[in-house]
Amino acid sequence: MIRTQGLTKYFGRIRAVDDVALEVAEGEIYGFLGPNGSGKTTTVRMLLGLVLATSGSIEMMGHPMPRRAREVLPEVGSLVEGPAAYPGLSGRANLSLVDAMGPGGSRATRSRRIEEALEEVGLAGVDRRPVRAYSLGMRQRLGLAATLMRRPRLLVLDEPTNGLDPQGIHEVRELLLRLNREGTTIFLSSHLLAEVEQLCHRVGVLDRGRLVLQESLAEIRRPTGRWYVETQDVARARALLDGQVDRIEGDRLVVRHDDSAALNRLLVEGGVRVTALTPERRTLEEVVLKATTDSPDKVVRP
Amino acid sequence: MIAVELTKMLRSRRSWVTIAVIDALPILVAVLLAVTDIGPRPGTGPAFLSAVLTKGELYPLAAVAIVLPLFLPAAVAITAGDAVAGEAQQGTLRYVLVRPVGRTRLLVAKLVSVTAFVLVTLLVVAVTGLVLGVLLLGDSNSATPTTTFSGTDLTTTQLAQRTGLALAYALLSMLGVAAVALFLSTVVRTPLAAAMGTLALLIGSTLLLTLDAAHALRPYLVTRYWLSFVDLFRDPILWHDVVLGVLLQAGYVVLFLAAAWANFMTKDITD
Structure with a gap:
């Protein structure tokens, strides 16, 4: 579903992502772990064609990215670094507007798809108030609804439970598990180990831009x-x-x-x-802590 | 995508508030002229304004001449400066691009939307100007032919045609501003910076026009030929400056759109 080779990104002289080779198989939930600042978001942005790789290759659904973005991305639902919406419009208007922007969203089925997506994320009863007045949790749910609008084969989710209360986190987890049972591949980037441990089949761990571990969770948790x-x-x-x-x-x-x-x-x-x-x-935490060095956002006195 | 951007622009309250604010100035001027009946002496003040007291049908042109030097370009700078940087700042840019909307397509849609905004603004200003001109200004006898700056008469058809030309010219002049603002909008992180940068260029250009030492630069300054549409109301039409103005604006549009495209195509979207 996703395969990268030698994926590398420099921002100026800083090497944000270094020679990363991801392998995400169809039908699995892949947990992408790493401390803050380890290059997770940059990698996700490269997969989606937002950030252009310095070197290396990306293949999604068998097509090279970002060259074939027009064929690949309509089948991908993504949540990158928090949700975003036009603040003056209602949630429904936002979903409708974004659906109308690109390929793959039929106008005839639009309002039905909006209602289904809102239902799935628990916003079905939302009124006409603008997104400006939404709580953080509601925005997160709306962002998730936007990813589901066109029944994607692949979900790329960056911290999808951010801002949700425990009940909301549980609902999202159940939703993701159900979508995965129905055949959706999920690439879940997170720094919440517990979330990944409960959901994922395989994990990749990024540390200072390098992929230091890529293994199935069963293998990690083997006796x-x-x-x-x-x-x-x-x-x-x-x-x-x-x-x-x-x-x-x-x-x-x-x-x-x-x-x-x-x-x-x-x-x-x-x-x-x-x-x-x-x-x-072994717990996932032990394995991850062993594989990664100090948190990059910690600055030690020299 | 173009349809979506147009809908967004036409449905946004901000567009209409901006248009209303721009329109307020010529309305105020018309009311003042009507109440006091004191026009500027011929040859002073904004173009056409000295003539509107005798001929109300000229007020649309006077109204455009009133908003063209500052109000309209400022609004265009803000609107076009917001195009990419505004989406980036509120986080929607990344979701638009992964929808996916091609980067070139997005820029074209933004340009079309800004152009439509300028067109709507100009039409609103011109129509209000016409209504006010006929109702409040001018002598009641509208059968008197319009006099050109050269002293000859214009028929109503000729006046309408030349007003249309003048509006098209004003639209093109504003597209030069829009192209600069759109380019800056792809470079900087905040819409405010893009708008301020564009305004700085306009103010700088206006200032240099008054400076004799900058004589060599004059033909290339973006504001140089803005008010040349006045020449369309001479007899015969004085095309020289109008043509240079069209070429200059076309040059600005091509240059800055190309720069905007080149920059945006290879830009890392990290907002």
Whole structure:
């Protein structure tokens, strides 16, 4: 769906994006992570043809971008760095105006599509007041509605839950999951790890303009081969498992062992009352923090 | 896209408020003239104004001559300066471009919209001028033929034709301003900067026109031939300055539109 090779962007002498090779497959939800200032937004803008790459190539839906933008972009819905609308017009008027600007939006179905899109983002009952009077959350929902107007095959979303309350975040998450089940590929740029962890199949992590990690979430969260053993008999368990215990956290032991069933039998036969035995998995946060360096917006005294 | 931009311009309250403000000045002048019956002495004041007390049908031209030096170009600078920079500032530019609207197409649509704005403004000014001229000014006997600056008479048809030509000339003069403002609008980040830059050029040009030391620059200054439409009301028509004015404005339009296009096509949209 999206493939970039050697994508690089210089702003003057600053290298904002450096040799990035993204691979987003059709039908997946791809989480694009990275600290603020790591080049996420610049990359998204390059995908959409807003910023022109210094070097490297972009292919979307099999077409080179930005050369074939006229064929590609009508099938892409995008939200880039926050929503924007003509402040003097109502939400409906805004959707109608933008739909009329370019290809792929039939006039005959326009008002029906507007109502459907508003319904999906929870703005169906919105009145004629101008966008100027909308709250941040309403603007965000309107921006999402605009991306859905032409049933895109690909959604490119930059921080789509920005400004929404927990209920709104939940609604958007459900909406994205449903669209994805119906076949929409979603490229989700975010710095909210929890959001990405709940939604995405694959993640790419950008750090100082470089793609430092691109892996499936299942692979990242694969069991590490260590187990958490919870028990009240910590001392006895430790004696039994001498040498295999890496760490003790209260009534929880972190144990290296190949086979959980064998480990369980060993403990039970040794008279240890096991309350829980769970595999240790890396969290996305650990992986991302390990892959990235310091936050670029932190400025340390030299 | 052109239709969308035209709708946006015609539906925006700001366009109509601007037009009303521009129109207010010739209205005020007409009322003052009608009430006091004191016209400027011939040869002083804005063009045509000394003649309107005897011939109300000339007031549309006087009205255009009143707004042309400052009011209209200022409005054009603001409107055209807003074209790209305004969209960029409110964040809608990126959504227009990814819709997708081609960059060339967007510039053309903006230019058409600005042109339509100038045309509507000129027509409003001219029609108000005609109504006021006939109702408030001039001698009641409108059968008296209009006298040209050369002393010969003009028929009503000739007057209408030449007024149309004069309006077209004023429109073209404003397109030069629009092209400059549109170019600046693709360069700077705020619409205010684009409008101020254009106004600076106009004020500079007006100032240099009065300076003898700038004599060599004179033929190339953007405001040089703006009021040459007066020559259309001589007999025979004095084409020399009008033609130079058309060429000069066409030059400004081509040059600055080309610069605007070249700059916008390769610009990184980071707003």
